Amino acid sequence: MNARLFFVHALSPLHAGTGQGVGAIDLPIAREKATGLPFVPGSSVKGVLRDSCTDPDNRKKVFGPDTDRAEEHAGSAQISDARLLLLPIRSLAGTFAWVTSPYVLRRFLRDAQDAQAAGLPTSVPSLASESQCRVTQDACQISIASGNTFQVYVEDLDLSAVADPAVNTWATWLGSKVLPNDPQWQQMLLQRLCVVHDDVLSFLLETATEITARIKLREDAKTVQKGGLWYEEALPTETVLYGLAVATPVKATVQEVFAVLQSLMGQTVQVGGKATVGRGLCRFQMA
Numbered sequence: 001m002n003a004r005l006f007f008v009h010a011l012s013p014l015h016a017g018t019g020q021g022v023g024a025i026d027l028p029i030a031r032e033k034a035t036g037l038p039f040v041p042g043s044s045v046k047g048v049l050r051d052s053c054t055d056p057d058n059r060k061k062v063f064g065p066d067t068d069r070a071e072e073h074a075g076s077a078q079i080s081d082a083r084l085l086l087l088p089i090r091s092l093a094g095t096f097a098w099v100t101s102p103y104v105l106r107r108f109l110r111d112a113q114d115a116q117a118a119g120l121p122t123s124v125p126s127l128a129s130e131s132q133c134r135v136t137q138d139a140c141q142i143s144i145a146s147g148n149t150f151q152v153y154v155e156d157l158d159l160s161a162v163a164d165p166a167v168n169t170w171a172t173w174l175g176s177k178v179l180p181n182d183p184q185w186q187q188m189l190l191q192r193l194c195v196v197h198d199d200v201l202s203f204l205l206e207t208a209t210e211i212t213a214r215i216k217l218r219e220d221a222k223t224v225q226k227g228g229l230w231y232e233e234a235l236p237t238e239t240v241l242y243g244l245a246v247a248t249p250v251k252a253t254v255q256e257v258f259a260v261l262q263s264l265m266g267q268t269v270q271v272g273g274k275a276t277v278g279r280g281l282c283r284f285q286m287a
Helices: 042-052 056-063 102-114 165-178 183-192 198-207 254-263
Strands: 003-010 077-079 082-090 096-100 132-135 143-146 149-154 157-163 193-196 210-217 224-234 240-247 268-270 281-286
Touching: 003 082, 003 102, 003 165, 003 254, 042 056, 042 077, 042 268, 056 254, 077 254, 082 102, 082 198, 096 149, 096 183, 096 198, 102 198, 102 240, 132 149, 132 165, 149 193, 157 198, 165 183, 165 193, 183 193, 193 198, 240 254, 254 281
Parallel strands: 096 193, 132 157
Antiparallel strands: 003 240, 003 281, 077 240, 082 096, 082 240, 132 193, 143 149, 149 157, 210 224, 268 281
8 A cells, every 4th residue: 555654743732623512521622433532634634734735736736626626636645534642641750641552552553554664563562450551661750669669640540550661662663753853852752651551541531631711701891701611622732643644646646745745744734723822733744
């Protein structure tokens, strides 16, 4: 398959919403129906990349004609949804942990193998119980000694930390792809990567996303307008997502598609809603 991995690193809270919510949160983030995992729709990702492409010929060949001429031909680039890979969670030690789970890593590994990514880790850490987590050997900064054992405290959870060389392998590989040419941030990922049970990640996805109260004031009285209080959900700063870019030769060759996409990577762009209040600043990287 003519596919490449891409990564999205959130530099500010990321709100990719679904419109009006039905619960306590008025503007929730988009989540997969079956798994509850957050994602950014592929249409949003493709639109951002298209807007970033300043060459009109390349933009048309790779992403397709403008809306009023869409019937002319399809674009040559197909962009998948950006799926959650690493979720930053506040930690008693080390400020925060980049949290993931075996299911998330297995799904990522399946997609990365389809994209024929080089040097992939060969194993996924497993967990015996919900009270355990897997962390890196030697470099970990999110664990605290407790007698003869080590604990990781994320949000209000107390997890028993088990050092695992497989986590080092994942941290090193992901750091080289998500944070290329930045050894300090690569080291931070090595120090903070934490693999938790799938059920624990599900709990954190319900309790540890960023919720912000927003208000709209009356201009004459500077008091809150009627109906002018609402709650927005966002993925926190430092969230990492991934997706697949697939090249289908229509008006551009496979090489041309990936050359254009590669040229658009490594820069800061705005993704999702609430741009005027600084939400959704992200950096893209292609593996």
